[in-house]
Amino acid sequence: MASPDKKAFALRVDPALWAEVERLAAQELRSANAQAEVLLREALAKRGIKLGPPKARPPLTPPDPETP
Template sequence: MAAKPEKKPFLLRINPAVLAAVEKSAAADLRSVNAQIEILLREALARRGRDLGTD
């Protein structure tokens, strides 16, 4: 089994309304808020043509 890539902690200051929307979205997708933010960031980067490679 391949080793998981290391995750780097990152402090995020976020507008309360944006956080509430992310929390609702995460709950609907049965994900943690952290996982939801990472998914949203990956989707936004993909739309901008930023290839992250495979995990």
């Protein structure tokens, strides 16, 4: 499920390129989407554009047993 604080968009990518993104993602225990974001951040940093750290997801809280 997409995070509400992230921009969703369609991306057309060469299948061979996406296969490599998926391969890297599997090696680094990430989703392909997270791997694409890492690669974009690295490319921007290489060009001297620094972004803050990615926003952390809020922790999952167990449901309140008092709530029906």
